[in-house]
Amino acid sequence: MISDPRPLSPHLQIYRWQLTSVLSILHRMTGIALAVGAILLVSWLGAAADGPGPYAKFQNFLGSWIGLVLLFGWSVALFYHTCNGIRHLVWDTGHGLDLKSVYASGWTVIVATAALTIVAWAVGLSRWGL
Amino acid sequence: MAMTRMRSPQMRSPLGRAIGLGSAKEGVEHWWRQRMTAVALVPLVLWFVVAVIGLVGADRAAMVAWVHNPMTAVLLILLLVATFYHAALGLQVVIEDYIHGEAMRLTVLVIMRFLCIVFVVRGILAVLKLALAA
Numbered sequence: 001m002i003s004d005p006r007p008l009s010p011h012l013q014i015y016r017w018q019l020t021s022v023l024s025i026l027h028r029m030t031g032i033a034l035a036v037g038a039i040l041l042v043s044w045l046g047a048a049a050d051g052p053g054p055y056a057k058f059q060n061f062l063g064s065w066i067g068l069v070l071l072f073g074w075s076v077a078l079f080y081h082t083c084n085g086i087r088h089l090v091w092d093t094g095h096g097l098d099l100k101s102v103y104a105s106g107w108t109v110i111v112a113t114a115a116l117t118i119v120a121w122a123v124g125l126s127r128w129g130l
Numbered sequence: 131m132a133m134t135r136m137r138s139p140q141m142r143s144p145l146g147r148a149i150g151l152g153s154a155k156e157g158v159e160h161w162w163r164q165r166m167t168a169v170a171l172v173p174l175v176l177w178f179v180v181a182v183i184g185l186v187g188a189d190r191a192a193m194v195a196w197v198h199n200p201m202t203a204v205l206l207i208l209l210l211v212a213t214f215y216h217a218a219l220g221l222q223v224v225i226e227d228y229i230h231g232e233a234m235r236l237t238v239l240v241i242m243r244f245l246c247i248v249f250v251v252r253g254i255l256a257v258l259k260l261a262l263a264a
Binding site for chain 1: 165169186194213220221224249253256257259
């Protein structure tokens with residue numbers, strides 16, 4: 001029998017997430033995703049260097065459903081990691097470390113990520129003729 | 131008795147003192163390089179995103195002409211180096227955090243670094259080939 005009335009560790013279904021820890025985890029996750037995504041950048045440059053055939057193949061892949069989903073995920077991760085990275089750089093100077101500022105900058109990062117993603121895709125898709 | 135209970139004047143365990151290994155003093159350097167590459171990547175990433183959006187719908191000839199510009203080639207190589215350096219530093223921390231077996235950790239670290247080097251070299255060579263093509 002468990003007689004100790006102390007609470008158990010957080011149960012995920014009732015756990016109240018905090019913006020701070022969620023953004024921290026997301027920074028690491030998007031970092032890993034971007035490291036994998038950097039292969040996409042190298043593949044693009046490599047395909048262009050290899051000639052018209054490989055480049056056409058790569059462009060077809062990027063324009064496909066999977067390619068567009070990957071590209072969209074990559075762009076969100078890139079904007080998020082960049083914005084939150086700037087937030088980290090500001091922290092490194094010793095500024096904005098109180099709880100109020102941490103939450104304010106956290107929401108700013110979310111809004112900036114959404115705005116940059118929307119603008120980038122709106123301009124990109126309009127140029128693509130959609 | 132009382133001897134073993136006594137607090138060490140340094141904040142180190144008896145075992146730690148016996149083994150006598152200090153910190154490797156590499157932490158600051160890692161931290162600093164991660165920040166340097168991060169600062170470099172902010173303008174490079176913004177430039178790259180704007181440039182790539184400009185290339186949407188363009189054919190290969192336009193893309194090749196873009197890389198042929200010396201400024202583009204320089205910025206692309208800087209982007210590749212900063213990206214894979216930053217990635218290697220970040221992935222190193224992730225690997226060190228989650229892989230606890232010494233042999234496995236070392237193996238994954240080495241593979242990760244080799245892959246980063248392979249990709250950055252492949253990228254730089256591609257840029258050079260396009261930039262230097264007549």
